[in-house]
Amino acid sequence: MRSPGAQILTKGSVREMVFFGYMVFSILFGLLADRYGRWKILLISFLWGAYFSLLTSFAPSYIWFVFLRTMVGCGVSGHSQGLIIKTEFLPTKYRGYMLPLSQVFWLTGSLLIIGLASVIIPTIGWRWLVRVASIPGIILIMAFKFIPESARFNVSTGNTPAALATLEHIAKMNRAVMPEGKLVEPILEKRGKFADLLDAKYLRTTLQIWVIWLGISFAYYGVILASAELLERDMVCGSKSDSEVVVTQGDSEEGQSPCHCHMFAPSDYRTMIISTVGEIALNPLNILGINFLGRRLSLSITMGCTALFFLLLNICTSSAGLIGFLFMLRALVAANFNTIYIYTAEVYPTTMRALGMGTSGSLCRIGAMVAPFISQVLMSASVLGALCLFSSVCVICAISAFTLPIETKGRALQQIK
Structure with a gap:
């Protein structure tokens, strides 16, 4: 049997390279978006991601597959400019309500891909799953005709006629009159x-x-990967040790995976769906917290609760109990992401907002790249040690959130530094 370290190099190489591509290009796209426009970078990132995602399904070898997924990661890193555009169009009093509601669409996509995977992979294989999953991205490219460039960005570059045209179009759509002034x-x-x-x-x-x-x-990725690891090893109450894990492979092309992983059973997909639904479970409370407690306090509370639930995973429980803990963890980590996305978009001025989001996204992927080594390698040696480490990091984040020097609740977006 191979060591956990060898397993992580094969099982996680695709994921790690996607994150690496995202990490490198997130800063670059943020820099370009502040200089040349959010709309242009968002369109380029969608075209890039859709193109390389479709090419992945025709990869002739594992090396090509990893390379093409890395290119997909590069393209996806520019998608955060969509949040920047929304932030710069929404009035101050609505940002705390409307931006978290975007999580509904993220959830819908997550559930859809899990459902498709449970049907397509066992029947016609992963290549067709990738092809089908590429279709929405290709269709959405046509929607860019109806997405305007940020009026705030146009003003910051001196292109006031374009900004006025956009604002007049919005006023016409809302049957309103543009306010007087220059x-x-x-x-x-x-x-x-x-x-x-x-x-x-x-x-x-x-x-x-x-x-x-x-x-x-x-x-976030620790929860996802720990969930998969617990399912794969049937570690409810420590019922199976690593030595008892049976890895199966089929005779088909899909079974000869370089990752040497076994296929999820239907019950595993159901569990993944249930835990994924958790990502929206706390959305109403998250919205209330963001708008009434403020971004900093709300984030510190949800991060503290995340730390607590990581520790609760150490409790010997039933399968239903494990799913319940994972459900709450997914809900909490999604709430954390909601809040920090909003805060980051609000705290920086227009002239550096996209770059601020881009560099944050790059640091985000470093955390995502480290998570597999803890949730799979360290967890193989000590479940308690891995979960305590995740919990400790969440406590540090809770303290950092509570002590942030700027509260953006009710604060107008800054145009210049």
């Missing part, structure tokens, strides 16, 4: 400078945001 904002010659993130005014905020992003991602 649209005037200072124009900066340089935008999207990395040094601005480490400027004295934002240095502490930036460093704490990076810690929180890294920790939340570490916890």
Whole structure:
């Protein structure tokens, strides 16, 4: 039997390379979005992601498969510019309500891919799953005709006619009248400078945001991978040890996977669906917390609860109990992501907002790349040690969130530094 370290190199190589591509290009796309526009970068990222995702289904070898998935990760890293566009269009009093509701669409996609996987992989194989999963991304490219460039970005670059045209179109759609006055904002010659993130005014905020992003991602993917690991090893109440795990392979092309993993049973897919639904379970409470307690306090509370539920996974329980704990963990980590996405988009000014989100997304993927080594390798040696480590990181993030120097609740978006 191979060591856990060898297993992680094969089982996680695809995932790790996707995260690596995301990590590298997230900063680049953020830099370009602040200089050339959110809409352009969002469109490029969708075209890039859809193209390489479709190519993946024709990969002739495992090496090609890993490379093409890395390219998909590069493209997906620009999708966060969609959140930036939404943030810059939404009025202050609605951002805390509307942005978390986007989680519904993320949940719908997650459930859809799990359902498709349970049907397509056992019948016609993973290649067709990738092809089918590429279709929505290709269709959505046509929707870009109806997505305007951020009016705030246009103003910051001096393109006030384009900004006015967008605002007049919105007013017409809402059967409203444009307010009187002249649209005037200072124009900066340089935008999207990395040094601005480490400027004295934002240095502490930036460093704490990076810690929180890294920790939340570490916890999020830790929950997902720990869930899969518990299912794979049937570790309810420690009922099976690593030596008792039976790895099966079929005779088909799909069975000869370089990862040497066995197929999930139908019950495993049901469990994954139930735990995934948890990602929206706390959405109403999360929205209330964000809008009434504020971004910082709400995030510190949900991070603290995440730490607690990681520790609760150590309790010997039934299969239903395990699913319940995983359900709550998925709900909490999703709430954490909701809040930090909103906070990051609100705390930085327009001239560096996309770069701030891009660098945060890059740090996020570092946490995601480290998580498998804890949830699979360390957990194979000590479940208690792995879960305590996840819990400790969440406590650090909770403290960082509580001590953030700027609260963005009810704060208008800043246009310049």
